[in-house]
Amino acid sequence: MKELVCVSGVELLMDYFEGVLSDEMRLAIDAHVASCPKCTAFVASYRATPRILREATETTVPEELQASLKTWLRSLEP
Amino acid sequence: MMVSPSAPGLEPSDASLAARAAAGDTSAFEALVERFQPRVYRLACRLTNENDAPDLVQETFLQVYRHLRSFRGEAQFGTWLYRIATNVCLMHRRALGRRPVESLDQFLPSFTEDGRHAAMPADLQSASTADDVFDRQLLAAKARDGIARLPELYRDAFVLRDLEDLPTSDVARILDIEPATVRQRVHRARLMLRGYLQHLVISQHGTRGGGRS
Numbered sequence: 001m002k003e004l005v006c007v008s009g010v011e012l013l014m015d016y017f018e019g020v021l022s023d024e025m026r027l028a029i030d031a032h033v034a035s036c037p038k039c040t041a042f043v044a045s046y047r048a049t050p051r052i053l054r055e056a057t058e059t060t061v062p063e064e065l066q067a068s069l070k071t072w073l074r075s076l077e078p
Numbered sequence: 079m080m081v082s083p084s085a086p087g088l089e090p091s092d093a094s095l096a097a098r099a100a101a102g103d104t105s106a107f108e109a110l111v112e113r114f115q116p117r118v119y120r121l122a123c124r125l126t127n128e129n130d131a132p133d134l135v136q137e138t139f140l141q142v143y144r145h146l147r148s149f150r151g152e153a154q155f156g157t158w159l160y161r162i163a164t165n166v167c168l169m170h171r172r173a174l175g176r177r178p179v180e181s182l183d184q185f186l187p188s189f190t191e192d193g194r195h196a197a198m199p200a201d202l203q204s205a206s207t208a209d210d211v212f213d214r215q216l217l218a219a220k221a222r223d224g225i226a227r228l229p230e231l232y233r234d235a236f237v238l239r240d241l242e243d244l245p246t247s248d249v250a251r252i253l254d255i256e257p258a259t260v261r262q263r264v265h266r267a268r269l270m271l272r273g274y275l276q277h278l279v280i281s282q283h284g285t286r287g288g289g290r291s
Contacts, residue, residue: 005193014265018246038195042187048203049272050240056214056221057241061119065132069115069139073108076143 004032006039013046092155100146107146111139114156117242118163124225124237125167134170138163153251160244161252168234179227185273200276217278224274228267235260236267 009032015021016029033039090098090109098106118138122131141162149158188196225233225241238249239260246264250257 006195007189007193010187010269011265014261014268018261020261036195038198041199041201042195045199045202045272045276046268049268049275050236052202052217052275053221053225053271054241054243056218057120057124057225059120059123059128061115061135062132065119065135066115068132068136069111072136072139073104073111076107077104 004028006032006036006042009033009039010042010046013043017047093151096146096149096151096155099143100149107143110142110155114159115139117156118159121160121163121237121242122167124241125164125234126170127222127226130170134163134166138166141166154248157244157248157251160238160242160248164234164238164252171230176230182224182227182270182274185270185277187269187273199272200279202272202275202279220278224271227274228270232263232267232270235263236271239264240268 009029012021012025012029016026021029033043090106092110092113095106095110095113099110115135119131119135122134122138126134138159142159145162149155153161187199190196225237228236234253235249235255238244238252239246244252246257246260249260249264253260
């Protein structure tokens with residue numbers, strides 16, 4: 001099994017989570033992360049980032065926009 | 079996450095509504111607009127901003143209406159609509175020109191000479207769920223700021239893949255790039271934004287989030 005250092009593991013994280021790495025590489029990352037507290041913390045924060053930003057940028061459609069879309073839709077009716 | 083959420087038997091599928099709308103059934107088109115307006119609005123906010131988003135939503139649905147007959151069902155309707163909405167937003171951004179923004183490069187992870195992490199990464203998971211660390215409104219504003227500071231190619235892929243939660247294959251189709259390119263751009267965006275969020279945690283609470291990088 002290949003031995004990794006932090007920097008090369010970080011570069012492979014997206015492919016790791018997308019499931020496109022070879023079994024050998026995936027196992028090498030698992031082994032490194034299990035033995036490296038900084039990588040364990042890094043992976044947790046890497047995984048948390050999309051969720052935090054997704055939740056922080058949730059929106060609801062403004063009522064004015066809903067109303068103007070309805071007005072436009074009514075104008076399409078025969 | 080799938081773009082087409084309708085459950086068979088409970089409500090008409092996107093494809094059947096699209097077919098009826100293309101045949102002139104305005105109530106079917108209304109149902110599509112009703113179904114997709116939250117996602118199109120959210121996408122427009124994330125790819126541009128809240129001020130411009132309403133006009134871009136209207137432009138998107140106008141284009142969808144005009145081109146409904148060209149929807150052949152090769153892709154899911156939702157993916158086809160996302161492609162139109164994304165193009166409307168990108169054209170709008172292009173027309174405005176790129177305003178200078180402060181790069182996020184400084185937030186990329188740093189390593190020692192032998193390739194190890196230079197510092198202990200912050201615990202974003204805990205920090206983001208603790209109200210005393212991240213004020214919700216402040217986080218929303220900072221999140222929008224961080225996303226707007228991404229290089230545009232990274233931003234588009236990140237918004238579609240991670241914020242809209244579309245499969246990488248759909249993002250590749252929408253942006254007309256290879257899946258591997260999507261993964262590379264999303265990865266770079268995640269690294270920058272991870273470091274940016276860590277910076278916010280540390281700025282607010284010193285090293286409580288876990289340490290400097």
